[in-house]
Structures are given as C-alpha cells and as structure tokens.
Amino acid sequence: MTVERVPSGEDVALVDLVDRLIGGGVVVTGDVVLSLAGVDLVYLGLRLVLAPAHEVAPVLGTRGGPR
Amino acid sequence: MIVLHAVVPSDADLGDPGLSVHEAGPVTVLYDEVTRPPSTSRDAVLEQGRRMVALAERVPVLPMRYGTTVRDVGDLRAVVEERGDSWSRRLALLTGCRELVVHLGVAAPARRIDGTGRDYLLRRMDHLEQQDRVVRDVRALLSPWSRDLRRLPDQQRLAVLVSRQDVETTRAALAAWAAAHDVEVIVTGPWPPFSFCEEADA
Numbered sequence: 502m503t504v505e506r507v508p509s510g511e512d513v514a515l516v517d518l519v520d521r522l523i524g525g526g527v528v529v530t531g532d533v534v535l536s537l538a539g540v541d542l543v544y545l546g547l548r549l550v551l552a553p554a555h556e557v558a559p560v561l562g563t564r565g566g567p568r
Numbered sequence: 569m570i571v572l573h574a575v576v577p578s579d580a581d582l583g584d585p586g587l588s589v590h591e592a593g594p595v596t597v598l599y600d601e602v603t604r605p606p607s608t609s610r611d612a613v614l615e616q617g618r619r620m621v622a623l624a625e626r627v628p629v630l631p632m633r634y635g636t637t638v639r640d641v642g643d644l645r646a647v648v649e650e651r652g653d654s655w656s657r658r659l660a661l662l663t664g665c666r667e668l669v670v671h672l673g674v675a676a677p678a679r680r681i682d683g684t685g686r687d688y689l690l691r692r693m694d695h696l697e698q699q700d701r702v703v704r705d706v707r708a709l710l711s712p713w714s715r716d717l718r719r720l721p722d723q724q725r726l727a728v729l730v731s732r733q734d735v736e737t738t739r740a741a742l743a744a745w746a747a748a749h750d751v752e753v754i755v756t757g758p759w760p761p762f763s764f765c766e767e768a769d770a
C-alpha cells in the first residue's frame with residue numbers, strides 16, 4: 502500500500518512562514534534561540550511535505566549527496 | 569530578558585500592540601520582557617508569525633528574527649541607538665511592500681540506467697543548470713513588479729518584494745507562466761518583508 506501525503510497550500514504557507522521567521526528578519530547582536538541548522542531542518546521538512554512518497558529519497562540525495 | 573519582536577516607524581499608529589514599546593528617534597521597537605527564552609515549538613513560532621502578518625497589514629514593519637533576545641532594557645537602548653537610523657531608512661524603502669515566496673518545482677532529469685557516481689553528478693549538474701535557467705526566466709518575468717528578488721539559501725525558492733497593489737498581478741503572471749512551462753510553481757504570502765530586512769547603507 503502506498504500512502505502519499507498531499508500537502509495543502511496552507512501547509513506550504515505555514516512552513517514558509519516558520520522558515521522566514523527563523524531564517525529572515527532583522528539580525529542584531531544578541532542571542533537567537535534557533536540556530537541556522539534549524540532553518541535547514543525546516544526546509545528539509547518542507548521538501549518532504551512537498552514531495553510525493555516515491556520522490557523522497559532523491560530529494561534527500563540532492564541535499565546530502567548520493568545515498 | 570528582553571525578546572525583540574519588530575521595528576516600526578515611530579509615527580506608526582499601533583493601536584494596542586499587546587507588547588511593550590521602546591521609542592527612540594525615528595523608530596519604535598516592540599518587545600516583551602520574559603523570564604525564559606522564547607519557545608522553540610512550531611506553535612510558538614507560528615503565533616509570532618501571525619502577529620507579524622497582522623502587524624504588517626497596518627504599519628510598515630521590520631520583523632526581528634524569531635527568538636532574538638537581549639539581556640535588559642539597557643542593552644535594548646544600546647542596540648537601538650546604534651541601529652535606529654539604519655532601520656528607519658530600511659523601513660522607508662519597504663513601506664507599502666510585501667514579500668512573496670515562490671517555490672520552483674523543477675523536475676529532476678530522468679534516472680539513467682548505470683547509476684554510477686558519474687551518472688549522479690551529470691544528472692545533478694543538469695538539474696542545477698535547469699534550475700538556474702528557470703530562476704533567470706522568472707526573474708525576467710517578474711521584473712515589471714519586483715522591487716527586489718532573492719534566491720533563498722535552499723536555491724529552490726525565491727523571495728520577491730512587490731508593492732502591495734501588485735501582489736495579485738504577480739501571482740497571476742506566475743500562474744500563467746507555470747501553465748506554459750514544465751515547472752510547478754507555488755506562491756505563498758504576502759508576508760512581511762522577512763527576507764529584505766538587512767540594514768540600509770548610511
């Protein structure tokens with residue numbers, strides 16, 4: 502059985518909003534609770550949401566090299 | 569501990585922002601005094617996002633990166649004294665503008681048979697070249713409306729700064745272009761100008 506997660510436009514928008522909040526905005530000298538690694542993880546999550554199940558492996562491969 | 573939320577013009581009509589305000593010259597900083605660092609939960613980040621989206625509907629805004637804190641009001645004053653004029657210039661440039669995020673779903677080239685490392689690299693290069701072509705095409709397509717356009721670090725999305733009144737025109741242009749090309753396009757926003765907050769040169 503194949504189960505595919507079909508993202509709604511709202512899903513994508515919410516992930517974009519989270520991604521831009523922690524990857525954009527004004528940066529000042531101070532502390533930021535989320536690291537840049539967190540941004541990468543958010544976008545990786547977005548790619549998983551967007552990709553049909555059979556394309557998940559190549560998507561991961563493009564970020565981290567051949568699997 | 570002080571959590572910094574946003575910078576707005578000092579003459580902005582904020583109503584009740586539900587946050588503390590620090591006015592200094594041309595800008596006002598919205599902040600919160602807390603005893604613990606901001607939550608890293610998705611819901612907490614989204615709550616902040618919704619607050620920024622609502623704020624941007626009313627006034628020009630420079631959102632702070634989520635989770636930015638300074639130690640106390642003294643540090644806040646020092647930051648604003650150092651950066652206030654620059655923030656004010658940036659706010660002036662962004663007034664009336666919104667950000668759209670454009671996802672460009674460029675299909676990967678078909679897998680070849682041998683599956684060697686060389687094969688992988690060739691396919692990867694083809695894909696990147698195709699992505700670059702699509703970005704160039706979209707940049708040209710949107711040039712009548714985009715005030716600024718940046719490729720986000722993942723290289724597969726664009727942040728596009730447009731006037732508020734051009735948001736729907738830009739969306740329609742992208743939809744028409746996508747329908748004519750073999751590219752899946754998803755547009756989200758309009759957002760506050762998260763990707764265009766770097767400070768203006770003096």
